Amino acid sequence: xxxxxRTSGWWTRQGGxxxxxxxxxxxxxxxLPLPDLPAGVITQVVFAPADRHRRLFLRMSSYxxxxxxxxxxxxxxxxxxxxxxxxxRLPDEVFLAPELVTIPSFDGLPVPAWLYRPRTSAPGGRIxxxxxxxxxxxxxxxxxxxxxxxxxxxxxRGIAVLAPNIRGSTGFGSAYQKRIHRDWGxxxxxxxxxxxxxxxxxxxxxxxxxxxxxxxxGGFATLSAATRLPQYWACAVAVCGPTNLVTFVRSVPLYWxxxxxxxxxxxxxxxxxxxxxxxITYANHLRCPLLMVQGANDSRVVxxxxxxxxxxxxELGRQVEYLVFPDEGHGLAKRSNMLxxxxxxxxxxxxxxxxxxxx
Numbered sequence: 001x002x003x004x005x006r007t008s009g010w011w012t013r014q015g016g017x018x019x020x021x022x023x024x025x026x027x028x029x030x031x032l033p034l035p036d037l038p039a040g041v042i043t044q045v046v047f048a049p050a051d052r053h054r055r056l057f058l059r060m061s062s063y064x065x066x067x068x069x070x071x072x073x074x075x076x077x078x079x080x081x082x083x084x085x086x087x088x089r090l091p092d093e094v095f096l097a098p099e100l101v102t103i104p105s106f107d108g109l110p111v112p113a114w115l116y117r118p119r120t121s122a123p124g125g126r127i128x129x130x131x132x133x134x135x136x137x138x139x140x141x142x143x144x145x146x147x148x149x150x151x152x153x154x155x156x157r158g159i160a161v162l163a164p165n166i167r168g169s170t171g172f173g174s175a176y177q178k179r180i181h182r183d184w185g186x187x188x189x190x191x192x193x194x195x196x197x198x199x200x201x202x203x204x205x206x207x208x209x210x211x212x213x214x215x216x217x218g219g220f221a222t223l224s225a226a227t228r229l230p231q232y233w234a235c236a237v238a239v240c241g242p243t244n245l246v247t248f249v250r251s252v253p254l255y256w257x258x259x260x261x262x263x264x265x266x267x268x269x270x271x272x273x274x275x276x277x278x279x280i281t282y283a284n285h286l287r288c289p290l291l292m293v294q295g296a297n298d299s300r301v302v303x304x305x306x307x308x309x310x311x312x313x314x315e316l317g318r319q320v321e322y323l324v325f326p327d328e329g330h331g332l333a334k335r336s337n338m339l340x341x342x343x344x345x346x347x348x349x350x351x352x353x354x355x356x357x358x359x
Contacts, residue, residue: 035072035079038062041144061144063116063152064095096155098143103164103198106190112172113164113195114143117204118155128209128234128353129160129199133192133225135216137168137180148338153346159353162199166191166221184217184245184264185224185277192225196232208234209353213345215239215293215331216301223279223309230287235352237345239293240301240330243309245274251302283312289319291348293341295328321348 040062048055056072066085073080098114105111118127132151134141141163145152151161165172166188168180180188192212200207211234214222219241226236242248249260249267260266265274275281290313294306303324313320323344325337332338 033074033077035077037072037079038065040065041142043067043144063097063143063145064092066145066148094156095152098151098161098163101198103194105167105187105194107187109167109191111164111166111191111195113162113198114141116151116155116161116163118158118160120158126204126206127158127160128211129162129202129205130154130349130353131192131195131199131210131212131225132161132163133166133212133214133218133221134163134169135214135218136170137166137184137188137217137221138170138177139217140169140171141165148342150342150346153342154349157346157350157354159349160199160205162195164191164195166195181263182265182270184220185228185279188221189224189228192221193229193232196225196229200232211235211237211349211353213237213239213349214241216241219292219301220279224277226288226290227279227282227285230285233288235289235291235349237291237293237348239341239345240295240298240306241279241292242301243278243280243305245278246271247308248301248305249274251304253299256300280309280312283309283318284316286313286316286318289321289348289352291321291323291345293323293345294325295330295332296324296326297328298330300330 034056037058038060040060042058042060044059046057048057054074056074058070058072059067060070061067068081068085069083071080071082072078096116096119098116101113101115103111103113132141146163151163154161167176168188170177196210196212199205199210210232212222212225212232213236216239219238220243221241222236222238223241223243226233226238245264246267249264252260267274292306292310294303296303306322306324310320310322323341325332325341328334328337332341
């Protein structure tokens, strides 16, 4: 069986010998000659030690390439792409690389973020922007082919994207990751605010045309931002995001319930605290148009989470659009639904950020 390894060169295996007789029991390191790898994100590595050709199988993506499988031959050293999920044969120069920036938060904590800037400027020199909040919350924003090229499409329409790794993100140490525990809607919302200010202070961004969007925890963060920081947004898009933390922690799957108290809070013991951090508590503060997207079969964030928020906003007379997919769960799995959802999402963003004529 192929043995997974880490790209650092460290790998483990339970006992045995190498082909040349060297013993390894716990941890061994081998300096392997590798071919030049393209810039991007390696999401999976598999090593085939029994293969006489000594091959690495790599799953890689980048800002201009969807996930693809590459084979790295070590003897002789060469790299070959063996799958291709890209459609349309778009030339590489169409895609724009992000810039890694660091934004100091309210407490001095550095928040890393990927800034995507369109190639062309708008009349007047200032363009709209979208602040994108990843899910998890213990996930990570990386410079890959996000959401099937969603960022690159926005760039092609003259809309910038800022994708931060707010506190709670993985890849920056356990202390950074654990800052989100029992603090949903707390300090990470302050990170989002400094990111919004960062965008508005860029001399090429129109401060009146900044949107926020995200899915799952990113949907929760989007709703928190839209209702508790309403002064920053021209519009917002929330996909399958919790709206009421009390009902959310009670409705998650059984296999999540033992850890919900540690990660979010207890529905009974922490009820007042959780309500103080719930977007639905601040629904009357919403100013901007809002689009919500939900799967009817979602077991992680049940449809009732979105339903109650939409009902409350409509009672208040706020501008909210609601798209429900009856055959989807948490997120979108079917290609036809993904195409429909992103047509609606991009149309919504373009309409409010570019104006109906340009959209």
